[in-house]
Amino acid sequence: MTDPRRPAVTEARQPCRVALAGFGTVGQAVARLLRDHAAEVELVAICNRHVARKRALWDGPDICWTESMDDVLAQHPDVFIELVGGRSTARDWIARALDAGVSVVTANKQVIAETGATLLDLAAARACQLRFEAAVAGGVPVITGIRDGLAGDRLTHVSGILNGTCNYILTRMEADGLPFTDAVHEAQSLGFAEADPTDDVDGIDARAKLAILSMVALGATPSPSSIVCRSIAPVAAVDFLYARHLGCTIRQVGWVARHDPDTLVSRVGPALVPLSSALARAQGSENLVIVSGQAGGETTFGGRGAGGGPTAVAVVADVLAIARGSQPGRILRHTSPISASSEFAAPFYVRFTVDDRPGIIAAIASAFARHRVNIDAVLQEPGYPADRRPFVVSIDATSVSAVEQALADMSSLDFHVLPPFAMPVLSSIG
C-alpha cells in the first residue's frame, strides 16, 4: 500500500486544512461551497483587511480571523486560497505559501500569466501544488480539461473568447445596434464592466488568460506583454452590418498557435467570425475556449466566465482535487523563453470612413497593390452622409504586416475622417 498510485481511501483521511485570503464576493461564495464538503475540507483561517467588518458576514464555526499572512501560515494549512487580487502582495503570499510546502489555489490571472512558470517550479521543488482553474474562463473547467482530459493529445492551437465584458459589449452592439460607448455604459451599469474598462476593452485581461492557456496547452510561456493586443474600442455599429454581409459577426478573440517548437503565433483583438461558428454563438458575458489537437481535433469548453458563483466553483474544484490527492497533469515546458510572434495570414476586413470624393477607391487600391495585397470586394451601404461615409474593403488572405504597412502608407491621405480599421476574418479557427 505504499505505491502512490494506490493511496488509502479518501474517507479515512483527516479533512484537508484550508486557509482563505480575500473574503469578497468570490471568497464568500467559496466559503459557502466548501461547507458541502466538510468531510474532505475544513476552513481554518480567513485573512482579510478590516477583519471586524468581514467577520460579521461569517456564520460558520469559530476559525482564525486575521489580517496577517504569518497568522495564516501558523495555522499549518494544507491549502492556501489566494483571492486578494492585485499583483505584488498576491504573488508574495503565493510564493510564501508554496515555499512553506502549502499548496496554493488562486484565481489571479496576472500573477499566473507573469510568473506562473516560476511558481510552478517552486511548487514542484516543495512537493506541493499550484492550481489556477479560476484564472481562465471562470467556472469553465478548461485548465483541468487541457491538463488532464486532453493530456494524451498533442495540442497545437488554442483560441477563444476570454473576456466576458468585451463579449457583453459586442453582443449588445450586434443585437440592438448600440454604439460602442452606450454598450460600455450599459455593461458598467449592470456590473459587467469596471468604471475604467481599459484592461478589458484593450485586451490586457484576455492576453493574460491567453498566456496561461499557452503555458498549459502548448508548453510555451510567452510574457503577456509580448502578445499583440488590438482594442475593440474602434468597433462601430456599422461594422456588424458589413460583417453580416460577409456571413460573419464580430468578437474579441484571443488565439495562440504553435507551428513548430520555436514559433508561437498569438494575438488578441476584434475579429470577424462566421455566424455559424462556435465563437459567434457565445452571447453576453459567456466565455468559450477551443482547443485543437493532432489526434482529437477541436474540443470546445464554454460557460460563465465571471461572477462569484462560477469562479468559486473553479476554486473549490481545485481545492477538492488537492484534498483528494490528485496530481495535475504535467505541463510540458519549453526549455528556452519563447516570444509570441504577431505575424499571421488571414483574409481581412478594412473599414474606411471618408469625406467622399472621386478617386478614393483608386488611391486605396494603389496603396494595397504596392504591398501586394489583393482586394476581394468593396462594400458600401447606402444612407450615410458624404462627409462621413463608411465603406468596407475585404481582402484575400494575406499577412497582417502587409495589411498594416499598406494602411500606414495610406494614413496621410486627406480623405480619412477616422483611421482605417482592420480586423482579420477568422473562418478557419472555429
Add this chain to the structure above:
Amino acid sequence: MTDPRRPAVTEARQPCRVALAGFGTVGQAVARLLRDHAAEVELVAICNRHVARKRALWDGPDICWTESMDDVLAQHPDVFIELVGGRSTARDWIARALDAGVSVVTANKQVIAETGATLLDLAAARACQLRFEAAVAGGVPVITGIRDGLAGDRLTHVSGILNGTCNYILTRMEADGLPFTDAVHEAQSLGFAEADPTDDVDGIDARAKLAILSMVALGATPSPSSIVCRSIAPVAAVDFLYARHLGCTIRQVGWVARHDPDTLVSRVGPALVPLSSALARAQGSENLVIVSGQAGGETTFGGRGAGGGPTAVAVVADVLAIARGSQPGRILRHTSPISASSEFAAPFYVRFTVDDRPGIIAAIASAFARHRVNIDAVLQEPGYPADRRPFVVSIDATSVSAVEQALADMSSLDFHVLPPFAMPVLSSIG
C-alpha cells in the same frame, strides 16, 4: 513525506505498466499515443484474438502478445485498458483486473452504464481505479470535467447530443433536405453508421451514455432500460421546414434532471431546439454536453464524439491520470436504486400526415381539448398532395403524458396516412 497529498515527484517513479486488450482502430491509436509518454507509461502486453495477424501491425519494442486474460494478469500491469467491446467478456475481464487490484480504463459504455456502480465499488474495495472518459462523447473530456472541474458545484441537469451518427443524419437532412433513409445510407457509406443503425437511431447508444452522465453528475444510476427512448426514424425532411418556422431545428437530445433526491427525469429522442442554441450548432458527428449547476450555471463541452483518434486521446488521458497518481473526483451515490421518470412538461410539435378532408382540424382540436392540451398554432406549408398532406400543430407547454394520451385517442381516426409524430420543443435547455 507520507502524506498522500504530497507524493514523491512523478519523474522519480518507474513507468506505469500498461496492458491493452483489443488492438483494433482505437487500440492501435492508443498504442501510438502512449509512446509520447514513455517516461510515465510502458506498454507491456497486448491481448487480442488472432495474435499472429495483429502482431504484424506492431512496430514497437518486444512485448507480451496473447489471447488470454491469464497471461495479461501474469504481467502484473498497473493499468488494464479494455477495448474489446461487447458486454460479457469485457465485463468479466474488467472485474477480474479490478479484483486483482489492477486499475482499469475502458471505453465500454454499455458495461459502465449497466454495471458501472458495482464495478466502481469493486475498484474502491481493491484500492484501484476504474476510469471511462472514452465511454461518453469520445475525446471530449466531459467525465473529467464533471468529476474534477465541476466538483465544487451542485449539479442539477445534464443534456446533450450524445450520438454522432444521429447528429450526422439530422444535420444532413437539415442542410440538403435529404430524406431520412438517404441520410442513413450516406452515413453508412462514410463509416459514420453501422450496417444496422438501430442502436444509434432508436437511442439505445445515447441512453447508455446518458445513464453514465447521470451517475457521474447527479449521483443517480438509473438502469439504461428505464430511460425512455424515442426513435429519430420518423423525422422527415418536412419537419425541418416547419421547425424553422418556429425558430428551431431538430436534434437527437438526451437529458436527465434531478429535481429532488428521489425524482429523476430522463429521456432520449428527437426534439426541436432553438436555432440560436448550442445544440443547434452541433454539426455532423459532433457531440455536445451541457451541464447545469446551482452555482456555476451552464457549462458546455463539445467536440468529436467518435473515431479512433479522439477516443484514443480519452483513453490515454485516463491512463496518464492513473500513472500520475491522480484520484478521480468522488461520485456521490444515491443510497437506493432510482428509476428515471419519463414525465416532463414542455411545448410540443406534432406533425400530422393526412388524407385531407373537411373536419380534420376540428377532430384533432376536440381530442386535444379533452386532454386539456392547449393548441398554440396550426402550420401548413403549401405544395403537398391532398391525399398525403403534412401539417403541424404546435402546443403550449404541457405534460408529455397528456400529449401522448391525446394522440392515442386520435389514432383510430381514419384520415391518418402516417401516425402523428410528436417532439418536445426544448427552448429551456440550451
